[in-house]
Amino acid sequence: MKRISLTQYLVEEQRLHSTIPAELRLLIEVVARSCKTISHSVGKGALGDVLGALETENVQGEVQKKLDVISNEILLEANEWGGHLAAMASEEMETIHRIPNRYPMGEYLLVFDPLDGSSNIDVNVSIGTIFSVLKAPEGMVDPSEQDFLQPGSKQVAAGYAVYGPQTQLVLTTGNGVNCFTLDREMGSWVLTQRGMQIPAATKEFAINMSNARHWHAPVTRYVDELLAGETGPRGKNFNMRWIASMVADVHRILNRGGVFMYPADLRDPSQPGKLRLMYEANPMAMIVEQAGGAATDGQQRILDIQPSKLHQRVPVFLGSRDEVAVVTGYHAQ
Numbered sequence: 131m132k133r134i135s136l137t138q139y140l141v142e143e144q145r146l147h148s149t150i151p152a153e154l155r156l157l158i159e160v161v162a163r164s165c166k167t168i169s170h171s172v173g174k175g176a177l178g179d180v181l182g183a184l185e186t187e188n189v190q191g192e193v194q195k196k197l198d199v200i201s202n203e204i205l206l207e208a209n210e211w212g213g214h215l216a217a218m219a220s221e222e223m224e225t226i227h228r229i230p231n232r233y234p235m236g237e238y239l240l241v242f243d244p245l246d247g248s249s250n251i252d253v254n255v256s257i258g259t260i261f262s263v264l265k266a267p268e269g270m271v272d273p274s275e276q277d278f279l280q281p282g283s284k285q286v287a288a289g290y291a292v293y294g295p296q297t298q299l300v301l302t303t304g305n306g307v308n309c310f311t312l313d314r315e316m317g318s319w320v321l322t323q324r325g326m327q328i329p330a331a332t333k334e335f336a337i338n339m340s341n342a343r344h345w346h347a348p349v350t351r352y353v354d355e356l357l358a359g360e361t362g363p364r365g366k367n368f369n370m371r372w373i374a375s376m377v378a379d380v381h382r383i384l385n386r387g388g389v390f391m392y393p394a395d396l397r398d399p400s401q402p403g404k405l406r407l408m409y410e411a412n413p414m415a416m417i418v419e420q421a422g423g424a425a426t427d428g429q430q431r432i433l434d435i436q437p438s439k440l441h442q443r444v445p446v447f448l449g450s451r452d453e454v455a456v457v458t459g460y461h462a463q
Contacts, residue, residue: 168197168259171201304416344397424455428447
């Protein structure tokens with residue numbers, strides 16, 4: 131079987147569908163190269179002195195791990211000088227990162243969660259990087275936070291890298307979802323899955339059950355029905371899977387179906403959910419929809435939400451279309 135590299139795939143995709151102009155191709159390749167570097171750091175672990183936490187918190191109030199900061203720096207430094215970006219925004223930074231004046235300003239905006247699933251870093255469980263690409267608004271001269279506040283439907287590309295037994299890059303540019311595996315000997319990304327599709331029906335769900343006492347009624351009702359098994363209203367048995375790394379949970383769902391849920395709950399009414407719209411929900415929703423799945427916040431399609439701030443949080447229900455429809459319907463009732 132002929133091996134197709136990421137670069138060859140991007141060039142051929144542009145020829146066929148005209149969805150990946152040269153600037154966007156270069157940007158995706160630089161992000162992919164950054165993920166390769168992050169994968170190397172993750173793989174070294176204790177040998178590279180990258181494990182453990184720092185004495186700092188990010189803008190979310192979360193204690194930063196060494197690898198969070200290293201990954202953030204890798205992505206910033208790699209993407210600054212290429213001329214394809216106007217600005218970047220990261221889950222680890224309070225505000226946007228403008229491209230220094232000494233470099234040309236490009237037409238795209240890059241948004242990323244440099245290392246998703248930080249709680250798993252020190253225990254050698256799969257973690258990942260999530261990214262989203264937006265077009266800079268027409269006529270923009272000096273990038274501001276406001277320029278990033280575009281609904282997810284405006285994304286021109288989205289993807290994630292998962293650092294597990296293999297390092298894989300999952301990518302969409304609006305024409306289906308493809309998976310590339312890092313050939314560690316050759317140092318290249320090789321196309322290994324084309325046109326990934328999430329089955330419409332499933333028997334698996336992913337949710338943090340330790341929060342059950344805080345859930346709103348629709349989520350309690352839905353999960354209770356799943357747990358009731360074949361003698362309950364759903365008439366079939368469900369398995370629960372929870373990795374506590376969104377990248378790893380979504381990657382499983384892309385490969386074999388399932389529904390992932392991180393709902394809002396009663397603990398803090400001012401925080402509608404835990405996951406960030408711009409860095410996590412939007413890129414994952416684009417990938418899931420492109421693979422035939424669905425993604426909502428319990429009320430509406432995630433990609434239709436108009437962001438009001440850079441670090442906005444939202445509830446998330448995504449994965450197999452049939453199950454997302456059921457749990458979203460319970461919220462409507």
